[in-house]
Amino acid sequence: MTGTLRNRHGLLAGSLAVTAALALSACGSSDSSDAGSGGESGGGTHTVKTAMGDVAVPDAPKRVVVLDTAELDSALTLGVKPVGATHADVESGFLNYLPEEQLAGIKDVGAMMTPNLESIAALKPDLILTSKIRHGDKYAELKKIAPTVMTENTGYTWKENFQVHADALGKKAEAKMVTDDYASHTADITKALGGKEKTAATEVNMVRFVEGADIRIYGKQNYIATILADVGLGRPAITDKAKDGFSYDVSPEKIDLADADVVFHSTYGDPEKSKETQTTGSGLWKNMSAVKSGKVFNVDDQLWIQGIGYTAADKILNELLTDLK
Template sequence: MHKHRGTVIGTLALTTALSLSACSSDDAAKDKPGPPAADGTHTVKTAMGDVKVKNNPQRVVVLDTAELDSAITLGVKPVGATRAGAEQAFLSYLPQSQTTGITEVGEIANPNLEKIAGLKPDLILSSKIRDGQRYQQLSAIAPTVLTESTGYPWKQNFRTHADALGKKPRAEQAIKRYETHVAAVTKALGGKAKAAGTQVNVVRFVEGADIRIYGKQNYIGTILADVGVGRPAVTDKAKDGFSYDVSPEQIDKADADVIFTSTYGSPGKAKVTETTTSGLWRGLKAVRDDRVFQVDDELWIQGIGYSAADQILDELQSDLTR
């Protein structure tokens, strides 16, 4: 099994905050809309209705991994963020320089409201599925922008985050970079037809739960679809399009040309060794062909954003062209 090391190969660079010129009145500036006035407000459409936020919020708290990825992608370092997992305070695929100084405000779906209030935020970002039940309390602290859910609608959610952060032009640049990168990976795989001829599965070992064979209605599924690789028939059986869950004794259902595996939590409690030393596992085509790649769970499954996607695309190209 191939294993990726925790190197950071993202290409998104942080820039300094936008500065506004009071004397910019030339014709070119009139023709091209500039950033909103720094001291004004604008309305953002959210899962909880319209929310009025500052045009350029400076003290942002993010309560999930997708919101953290979005903020960093858009050049905004939050003042507070929830913990991504038990072992890692924040997403490990992001350079430390981009997360150093962020205050931890509890766990995802269980944030510490007192800590959040103490940071005096001017914007809070999360989703209804994570924090809908705390919306009134969060809104009493600062304008709170919630998307409906996380994962599969990540591209739409990113635009909502960008709107709330006053970074819509920068968001369009990130989207264009992603689309260009996707096209380059598809080309490297030999074009759309050849890419579609390679059946790819993503298998996640989860502590205290069944093994997940990821379907198409999730974050990683959308990236694989954008690149154009094939997906085995089992992915169409995924519950709500998300995942088809199996026991170690059913791992033969994960058969594919290529398998990417990740682990959430303790490998022992996630039954990694038990599964990958079995005869069923050794009989899988990807295992026989040495085309199983172990990937970072935080990057491939938890990150959910354009900074993560940039690195995933690099890994996809590297592994699928071996």
């Protein structure tokens, strides 16, 4: 069954590429002063509601720049190749779960938190996508370059953000295809794992080792938590202690608090400096029930934590099936 699911949902990118050519442009107009002075895209404009107010954007933007990983995932998922994107703090620059052929030709416009405004302007974009939490302090400068659409936050609100991205890109029809496919995929995974009751009875934790920070036991208000919830997996009581629902942070001496039926873990940064090596080699870790039962899985941080989009989610769902089946 795993192969069937992978094949069916692997057709998503191809189907989107076809429908992208057929999709109707969004309609409407706006006299917003935030229209910017970006590249020429032709056609009319429509208004997008953003964290910074209403913004007039081209109906069919041709030169899009994205300034975070979620926006890059959204654009590529919807069949739009940006002309520019910031790079993540990883060796590969752009996140490694994204197909190389889709990334080819995208100009690197700097690090995610410190984008190079001159490089962005040189691309003559007609639309910039990002979030207020990342680049709200640069909004005044960015909107002078091109219409800039910002969501309020990133992570937990990824589904709502995707709809904003789709609206801005003129890809609402494609967005519905994506969300419908995701709903179908999650339902298939739940069924393959034994149904809703069995899935809910399986408690899952997500642990992230972070260089320069404490170990994070992820709560219920973050990107990966929403995917686990959509499949219907249970979460241990420790997740209710997460600060602002995001994470409950512990030292290696308290890693046993992360125990569950299943534990997924990823690493951001150097394994030694993030305390991954020290922690996973400790007696506390080895004595956890999940470790003893062989239900601990090391997953790719770029995919499970940093991607924050539907293309990433589709791949995560397939990995969940493989690991939990």
